[in-house]
Amino acid sequence: MIRVLLVEDNSSDAFLVETLLEEGVRMEYRTHRVKSQAEAVSALTQQAFDVCLLDLTLPDASGFSALIDIQEKAPLMPVLILTGINDTALAKRAVGRGAQDYLLKDEMEINGLVRAIDYAMERKRLEKELFQRANYDALTGLASRDMFLSRLSMMLARAERSGSRIAVLFIDLDRFKPINDVHGHDAGDEALKLVAQRIKASLRAYDTPARFGGDEFAVLLEGIDSPRDAAVIAQKIIKALSQPMPYHAHQLEISTSIGIAFSGAHASASLLLQQSDIAMYHAKKEGGGACQFYAESMHDEALARISMEEDLRTALEAGELKLYYQPCVAPDGGAVLGVEVLLRWAHPERGLLCAHEFLPAAEEARLMPQIAQWMCSQLRHDIAMINAHALPSLGIAVNLSVSQLDVPDLAQWLSPLAQADFLGDHRLAVEICEDAIAPISGSRFMALAKLHEMGIGLHLDHFGCSALPLTTLCSLPFSLLKLDRSLIGGIGQKPADNVLVSAAIMLAHHLGMKAGAVGVETPGQALALKAQACDVMQGFFTVEPMTIEQLMLWLAKK
Numbered sequence: 001m002i003r004v005l006l007v008e009d010n011s012s013d014a015f016l017v018e019t020l021l022e023e024g025v026r027m028e029y030r031t032h033r034v035k036s037q038a039e040a041v042s043a044l045t046q047q048a049f050d051v052c053l054l055d056l057t058l059p060d061a062s063g064f065s066a067l068i069d070i071q072e073k074a075p076l077m078p079v080l081i082l083t084g085i086n087d088t089a090l091a092k093r094a095v096g097r098g099a100q101d102y103l104l105k106d107e108m109e110i111n112g113l114v115r116a117i118d119y120a121m122e123r124k125r126l127e128k129e130l131f132q133r134a135n136y137d138a139l140t141g142l143a144s145r146d147m148f149l150s151r152l153s154m155m156l157a158r159a160e161r162s163g164s165r166i167a168v169l170f171i172d173l174d175r176f177k178p179i180n181d182v183h184g185h186d187a188g189d190e191a192l193k194l195v196a197q198r199i200k201a202s203l204r205a206y207d208t209p210a211r212f213g214g215d216e217f218a219v220l221l222e223g224i225d226s227p228r229d230a231a232v233i234a235q236k237i238i239k240a241l242s243q244p245m246p247y248h249a250h251q252l253e254i255s256t257s258i259g260i261a262f263s264g265a266h267a268s269a270s271l272l273l274q275q276s277d278i279a280m281y282h283a284k285k286e287g288g289g290a291c292q293f294y295a296e297s298m299h300d301e302a303l304a305r306i307s308m309e310e311d312l313r314t315a316l317e318a319g320e321l322k323l324y325y326q327p328c329v330a331p332d333g334g335a336v337l338g339v340e341v342l343l344r345w346a347h348p349e350r351g352l353l354c355a356h357e358f359l360p361a362a363e364e365a366r367l368m369p370q371i372a373q374w375m376c377s378q379l380r381h382d383i384a385m386i387n388a389h390a391l392p393s394l395g396i397a398v399n400l401s402v403s404q405l406d407v408p409d410l411a412q413w414l415s416p417l418a419q420a421d422f423l424g425d426h427r428l429a430v431e432i433c434e435d436a437i438a439p440i441s442g443s444r445f446m447a448l449a450k451l452h453e454m455g456i457g458l459h460l461d462h463f464g465c466s467a468l469p470l471t472t473l474c475s476l477p478f479s480l481l482k483l484d485r486s487l488i489g490g491i492g493q494k495p496a497d498n499v500l501v502s503a504a505i506m507l508a509h510h511l512g513m514k515a516g517a518v519g520v521e522t523p524g525q526a527l528a529l530k531a532q533a534c535d536v537m538q539g540f541f542t543v544e545p546m547t548i549e550q551l552m553l554w555l556a557k558k
Contacts, residue, residue: 002117004031005034006034009036037061040052054080057083057084067079100123139193140195142200147210149269152273165225165263171199172258173195174289183252192211194245195245207220219237224262259275261279278299279294281305305361312365320348322344323375324545326538329537341399343371359401386555394427395457428456435462457480463484463504464486465486478513479514481511482516492524501532518539525539
């Protein structure tokens with residue numbers, strides 16, 4: 001059944017059209033006739049039609065006013081002009097205004113009319129499909145980036161005229177990548193669709209949610225009176241997305257970081273979106289599940305981060321990255337038990353930078369795979385130098401960041417380092433900060449278990465600096481527990497610090513681990529650790545981090 005809106009004031013012409021449509025052989029047509037522009041608009045408010053046949057010479061219409069009003073009311077409905085005016089120029093103008101065809105009443109016959117309607121509906125269907133593809137996300141049905149920016153520009157112009165304000169929320173999902181890695185992309189797609197539904201359910205009817213691709217979403221809020229109103233909606237989204245998402249027998253867990261930017265004088269769509277993105281980055285640095293408002297100070301920090309990312313790319317090519325080694329010794333200062341591999345950047349202007357000063361920028365710029373590959377190659381070269389000089393066997397500990405722990409082929413990347421012919425008598429271990437596994441996800445647990453199966457040792461670094469459940473500590477096969485420097489700062493001087501350190505060392509020993517301490521800087525700290533049966537000591541009191549050449553000289557003397 002094809003519903004036809006016939007806008008025709010001439011009864012004989014209307015009768016002719018209705019008769020022709022009744023004789024249609026392929027489809028059944030149901031015609032609803034109106035006699036004026038006003039009646040047509042009224043009919044469209046009451047019901048939907050598949051196609052409109054419009055006479056331009058109506059008693060209350062002028063020029064293309066009826067065509068324009070009908071298109072505004074039903075933009076997806078094809079309109080065919082039905083007229084007695086044989087004017088090529090007028091026909092071109094009508095099609096230019098959006099009419100699908102221009103039919104002459106004197107030339108109408110059944111096959112031609114039916115074919116014109118069929119063609120018009122098919123063209124409109126294709127237009128709608130192309131519009132949908134261009135302006136809406138295929139997976140979630142939310143607005144696309146282009147549609148979002150277009151609507152944002154229109155709303156900014158409206159807000160500037162009315163003196164109102166709008167807000168943009170930039171939403172990025174935390175811990176989404178492990179869902180794809182562990183459960184597959186089908187699970188990731190289902191999670192994204194559910195995220196879209198929950199975001200939409202958290203908004204007002206006239207707000208605009210969009211998906212920019214990957215795990216990035218945005219929301220356009222119109223008529224926001226205060227930052228508090230935007231924060232309330234942001235917190236509602238955060239709460240909705242923090243709930244587990246069912247997928248078959250699993251419960252998928254994610255969180256979200258949200259940046260909020262407000263429109264100001266002469267704000268552009270691209271600027272507002274950039275500001276909300278910068279604010280989101282600051283929210284993500286808080287660890288997820290947070291929202292941040294944009295502040296001018298963030299802009300300078302963003303520029304500095306971008307500059308560092310560009311410098312890092314150059315550093316990889318220019319050979320500015322270096323490996324340093326810090327020995328781990330027995331508390332009596334004698335035996336060398338191993339070395340921790342430390343990444344440094346010999347920045348041409350800022351000097352020697354520690355890893356924590358540039359690795360966040362490297363992770364943001366997705367440079368970690370290249371850096372990890374360089375580290376692997378350099379470490380093989382350095383250990384080959386140690387082996388060539390018949391220096392003592394050592395434990396080699398490599399630090400892993402949170403993002404590296406989430407890499408699906410982590411075991412494959414470390415496999416070349418764990419090869420016996422490469423290490424010789426040396427033992428490979430990885431060090432993971434306590435906050436990277438507090439709490440630990442299923443994917444990270446499996447990654448650590450796989451490393452243990454490969455014979456790679458597991459060291460828990462910075463123990464005592466975050467809320468790690470003891471059940472998690474018991475469930476993972478760590479061989480070394482390294483106490484954070486904050487625990488040993490007052491050891492030997494403050495009774496409370498002595499108690500804490502003693503309890504931590506005893507815990508490690510009872511769980512079958514060795515106990516170590518980092519940041520040892522004074523003889524008093526070293527003596528106290530030795531008295532409490534600490535197994536490994538590391539810090540400036542023993543020796544500072546050194547290059548491979550310096551390490552070889554130091555080992556030769558030892």
